[in-house]
Amino acid sequence: MRLVLFEPDIPQNAGTLFRLGACLGLPVDIIEPCGFILSDKHLRRAGMDYTDLVQITRHNSWADFEAQRTGRLILLTTRGDRSHVDFHFESDDCVMVGRESAGVPEAVHAAADARLRVPMMPDARSLNVAVTAALVIGEALRQTDGFPRL
Template sequence: MIEIALFQPDIPQNAGTIMRLGACLGLAVHVIEPAGFVWSEPRLRRAGMDYLDLAAVTRHASYEAFLAGLGERRLVLMTTRAETPYTDFAFSPGDAIMLGRESAGVPEAVHEAAAARLAIPMKPGLRSLNVAVACAMVMGEALRQTGGFPALTPPAAPPGPA
């Protein structure tokens, strides 16, 4: 299964939104510490709502601790410094897709360790998308390619008389 990895996230609302995405799509979320916020931050809970209790979140004390648990899975880095569009990449079910911190991305050592570096094509002169938006775009494509989306369930009937 595709997994999400957040490298030292800065903004609790983005982390909470990504954890909610993970819960809804059945994706594990790895948070590589240190984060730029305390874990009990109310804005994290507000963004993730009651989905945070349903999210499969693993916190790693460091990047090295995350790598130690990665095993044979492929590390795929989303970065503004890549030349390959994410839509031209063949995702695999075991990929761990990493997104960098909002303020600084990831260090050069992480770029070097990644099996692939991908970008979201954007208009020239713009820096980047919101990390949660970028995550949703890339996870959608990765799940589409790998057949990893959960099955659709019929919507519940609205309450009231039939």
């Protein structure tokens, strides 16, 4: 399983997602351009020393990522048509979060094998991308027995 960040805007969220990947043994893909420099101090503060423990693959564009992708693309989106808890994950899935400011373009929506959302209260718009990724990755790893062994 892989965690994919599509053109992230906020370094603190990216750092938190790098830390999530490091702690759970998940490689992280970044589709550029980013809204910040990858050496940003906020990214380092959020990721702490975990950023040195995660396998990060940078892709210059969506097309570059797609050319190298293996496994299904699972897009986490407020426009998702089903809940992450009602979805059957596979161990080679690529779980993607979109840009904090704009999500992902229609071409990415169209390429996704599944579009999932986290169930929320009716008046709530969305969760933070790092929180969403953690919830969904937790369920995906539970289903695939992919958590690191204690």
